[in-house]
Amino acid sequence: MPAKSVTPSQCTHINARGRRCRLLIARDHDSLCTQHLRQSAASQPDLEALAAELLDSTGDLTTAEEVNAFLANVVKLRARKMIDRKDAVAFGYLSQLLLWTLPGMETKLEAESDAIEAEELNRDIAEMRAHVLAKRAAKAAEVSRKSQNNSSAGPGDSSGHASSHAPSNAPTSPVPAAPQTPRDYASMRT
Numbered sequence: 001m002p003a004k005s006v007t008p009s010q011c012t013h014i015n016a017r018g019r020r021c022r023l024l025i026a027r028d029h030d031s032l033c034t035q036h037l038r039q040s041a042a043s044q045p046d047l048e049a050l051a052a053e054l055l056d057s058t059g060d061l062t063t064a065e066e067v068n069a070f071l072a073n074v075v076k077l078r079a080r081k082m083i084d085r086k087d088a089v090a091f092g093y094l095s096q097l098l099l100w101t102l103p104g105m106e107t108k109l110e111a112e113s114d115a116i117e118a119e120e121l122n123r124d125i126a127e128m129r130a131h132v133l134a135k136r137a138a139k140a141a142e143v144s145r146k147s148q149n150n151s152s153a154g155p156g157d158s159s160g161h162a163s164s165h166a167p168s169n170a171p172t173s174p175v176p177a178a179p180q181t182p183r184d185y186a187s188m189r190t
């Protein structure tokens with residue numbers, strides 16, 4: 001019947017017997033009259049408390065335990081009809097996404113710690129190498145100094161000494177005594 005047609009300003013609340021409220025909508029609301037607006041507000045769960053319950057023991061949702069805690073909270077809230085089915089499904093889906101990204105995060109963390117270890121190892125090797133090189137340089141300097149002292153017939157005449165000692169095919173060296181050991185060793189083997 002045309003008399004039953006809904007006017008745009010009529011409250012949209014429908015009671016248990018399927019009859020629509022005949023009151024006009026409240027001035028600051030777009031679908032309910034003041035009476036049903038009050039009822040609706042009273043039946044709405046406290047959103048802050050709901051969020052606190054949903055996020056209880058969930059931390060930053062960065063571990064499997066935290067995501068599982070979140071899922072458990074969703075199930076409990078849904079069982080008590082504190083959240084609607086659509087929200088519960090969405091939270092379940094998001095939890096699945098979070099769990100999928102966890103192995104990637106763990107791999108990333110492992111790679112980062114591996115990189116730090118490799119860096120430390122490289123630094124140790126570099127330090128050892130520097131130490132060995134410094135020791136070798138010191139030894140070479142000492143050998144050079146000794147050989148210069150031994151051949152002190154003429155002052156600073158090390159080039160004459162080196163050429164007299166070395167065979168003609170050997171390259172001349174700034175440190176006369178040092179290359180002799182490997183050369184002799186090599187000639188013994190061949």
Ligand SMILES: [Zn+2]
Nearest residue numbers: 011021033036
């Ligand atoms: Zn109403």
